[in-house]
Amino acid sequence: MSHDIHKYAFFLGCIAPNRYPGIEAAAIRTGKKLDIELVPLKGASCCPAPGAFGSIDLNVWYAMAARNLILAEQMNMDIALICNGCYKSIWEVNHKLKHNDELRDSVNEVLKEVDMEYKGTSNVYHLAELYYNDEVCGLNKLRDSVTTPLSGVKVACHYGCHLLKPAKDREFAGGAIGDSEHPMWFEELVDALGAEAVEYRNKMQCCGAGGGVRGYDIAHSLDITNEKLTNMTAAGADAIADTCPFCQLQFDRGQFEIGQKFGVEWHVPVLHYCEMLGLAQGMSPVELGLDLHQTSCKPFLDKLKGGQ
Amino acid sequence: MVYTGKNAAAAEAPEEPRIGVFICHCGTNIAGSIDVPAVRDYAATIPHVVVAQNYAYMCSTPGQNMIKDAIAEHHLTGVVVAACTPRLHEPTFRTATANGGLNPFRFEMANIRDQGSWVHMHDWDGGTAKAKDAIRIAVAKATKLEDLYPMSVPVEHRALVVGAGIGGIQASMDLAAAGIETYLIEKQPTIGGRMSQLDKTFPTLDCSQCILSPKMAEAGRTPGIKLYTLAEIENVEGYIGNFDVTIRRHARGVLTPNEAAAKGIIGGGCTGCGDCSNVCPVVKPNEWEFNMAPRKAIYICHAQVVPLIYTIDFDACVKCGLCITACGTKKAIDLEMQDELFTIKVGTVILATGYEAFPIEQKKEWGYKLYDNVITSLEFERLICASGPTIGHLVRPSDGETPQSVGFVLCAGSRDNTGIGKPYCSRFCCMYSLKHAHQVIEKIPGCRAYIFYMDIRSFGKAYEEFYYRVQNEGAKFIRGRVAQIQELPNKNLIVVAEDTLLGNQVQIEVDLVVLAAAIQPTAETEIVRRQFGVSCSGDKWLLEAHPKLNPCGTTTAGVYLAGVCQGPKDIPDTVAQAEGAASAASIPIHSGHVELEPYYAQCMQNLCAGCGMCTRLCPYSALSMTVVDGRTVMEVTAAKCKGCGTCGGFCPGGAIKMQHFTSPQILAQIDAFFLGGEQ
């Protein structure tokens, strides 16, 4: 295990800073104990959202993502990010541009207008992937950083779709955690914090939000979310862990919306992995902005205290 | 053949070459994409060409007669036929050349179909130009061809069959019945292969063991079959008629009665009584039962093994010696037994190395090895089989309960282009899954059977009728791929699939799921293939010499294929191919000799500087150094040389002559391409 500081350009995305600032705070603060330094990526725009932009005009999607990549290239850094949607946009565009000369030339033609050129010198990582990677952090280091273990709680892990799919286009952590049908690495990450990750039915199902479903057909979207919540709670989950602010939004706000629309009451706290890591490293719920979640995190926090 | 005379080391003083060129239309196969008359007119202008003709089908009798007549009329010294590939019709035209009175090796072929008209179907000018060049190149070689005479070598009156599943057993029995002593080599402790693990066979529903075990027993006692189980091929040398094959017999730890007798133990050796196994304290899972039943460290796979000799699993044995005491005066057990290597000489070889299941756990979406109640078809066969671990009571692994609903997932890893799985059809899964559905409906009253399929391929005799029968028995057929299998807390399974006939997604809860896993060649197939120099197709099945006209042969003369190692096939097809392979393998043996193509190396010793590099390049130890008139030079043992030419490609002095592929011939071809031609 090395003690070199790993520096990354930190790409925030849109939902985390606007809705869940605790994720950002946790990512930066917890990184200090893990020798991961997150440097703000100044001037970054929206990733841009893969569903909204990618479905309508690919060229805009390529060019805007490339611009974000260039900002990291100018810092001579790889990008670390905390959102599956951002991962899809920025990782995938980076991958496409690196392997397709024609596409790269056409994107550079567009970016010439702002005096920018994509070179393909940076890589893109999800922070969760870095936590799992022994060469950067690894489970042992993660475990060692824990001061207040999250013992006594059962957590349902939600991987989200864009992180691992389409599987044939992903090189997630060099294939070590590349299984998109039945992965277990997120559970290991959660277990490392002292919580108990539970297996539940159809765990790789979508949260219901992505791909424009939330925007287009909210009832259908919430129906999917409701099914997930049913499966998670059937397995005894006290909380949901996610790696994506948009999934988090869907589960968090979705429970309220399900109540309104279908009259089904849910009270399952939803936390981003960074927030859980923050708690485990001793950050307070207020520091993590957990009071800003729509669905109260209190049952989870109470259970934690009870367990301790 | 008409020609006479003996092979001369050096050609006679070359006469002025007179070449005849014959261009085939192959109906419209060639003439439809190439301007044959223009090619013929051009061919007539090539230096040394004295006659150029074209004909609809050169391989027909009139076509062959054209060659024969032209040789006499024009006093030809060489013949060029521009047609298909020499891999198809070189033997035909060599015979025609010989019938015309020329040495058959005075023939050269220009491939203007397989590598001409067929691949340039829409490029009339380009294809025509290429055909002209191909003929010019062939003529250049023909002007330099020499008389050659095939070597006749005797064929050993013995055969080898590798793999003793139903294919290997059938082939061995046929060969033995034809009076050929046959070695049958099997890696497992018993013969029988996959078929012995099956319960019933489709569509007749006769019991697999009932029809197989008499054959197994007969193979074990036929005097003409030398059976070696727990044995593998260690090394292969030689060529058709004279293969030297080294066999490794793994230490069994138990002596057969014959082996005991040879050691002077009167009335000793294993009788299969099982007293040893009863006292053995080590319990291991029985791989033959897919680890669903226990066995001891000294064991037999199942009750009907052939030979009925116990085997010690030396990885598990603790050498406590209890078995030795139990065996008593039979003295069959030798805990210090070592592997044994011995070499056999055989004339021909049949490979029947079979298949294994694709590791279907790689398709994580179906949860094999993750969910208790997802099993494979082969496991199902053992669970439904009266001699299996549950005495034929189908139970689900999680709780031992009888399932009331079973889902069968067809094409599990077959016809799958996702990268995980096999693109081909495994060919017998449809039929055995129909059989499985029939079995659960018959054995478990009220049990529902759901078959998730892409297409039901019931292609064989009485197969389609069996399909109707299973439909009438009430099996539910859902046409669509299974996306996912989910496990419920009670260990029931939800099969999530598309029903393409209803245009719906379906989710069906079942107690047990059976995956009809794709099949792939056994791991040993790749090793054996390389030992015998047999090619494989892209999917790793062994490659037949011709997919239609030589399905049992391989590109290695004297090596034949039987059964699934050549590609997925069911039992009737395997047996049929085994009989075909046995017939093919017996032909060289019964004719007593084979003719080898005279493509061997010769050393022009006056040019050889004796560096000896070639002797190290030769993969067959065919070259050696000798002293002639005080000079160290190389000499070739022609019978060992297979004619690759690696020595000739290296020799810095140009002292090695590769017959029929000599340097002057190849250089003439190169020069003809670049320096000849229409300007």
Next chain:
Amino acid sequence: MTDEWKPKILGIICNWCSYAGADGAGSARTQYPPDVRIVRVMCTGRIDTLFVLKAFADGADGVLVSGCHFGDCHYLAGNFKAAKRMFLVKSILNNMGIEHRRFRMTFVSASEGAKWATVITDVINTIKEIGPSPIAEERKRRGL
């Protein structure tokens, strides 16, 4: 008829894998451009470096040597020995001032008809990109 330059490319290929693969492309009617002419040998091991150099001396725009995949050679390791020799060819070509990309060794098995078509297309495109052989140009200039 156009005056488009047609490269002259020689393919020396082994009987068991690449020649069979090329026939396979024919059986499947896989189309590819016609600019490569074939000389068949039993094994790429037979190919003397001089054959390749002679082709270039004669004005070849490109030469392709194609054999079995490593481990698949009908004669155990002839392709391996050939491959080692072909590295030598590349370095000689560089020293002669002939673009080494004009020469290529590939491995196409008997079942890879589609790959053969891809290889041929790629070889022809490469040679078209490099242009006519300087030796061929010089021969033409001298009227040889």
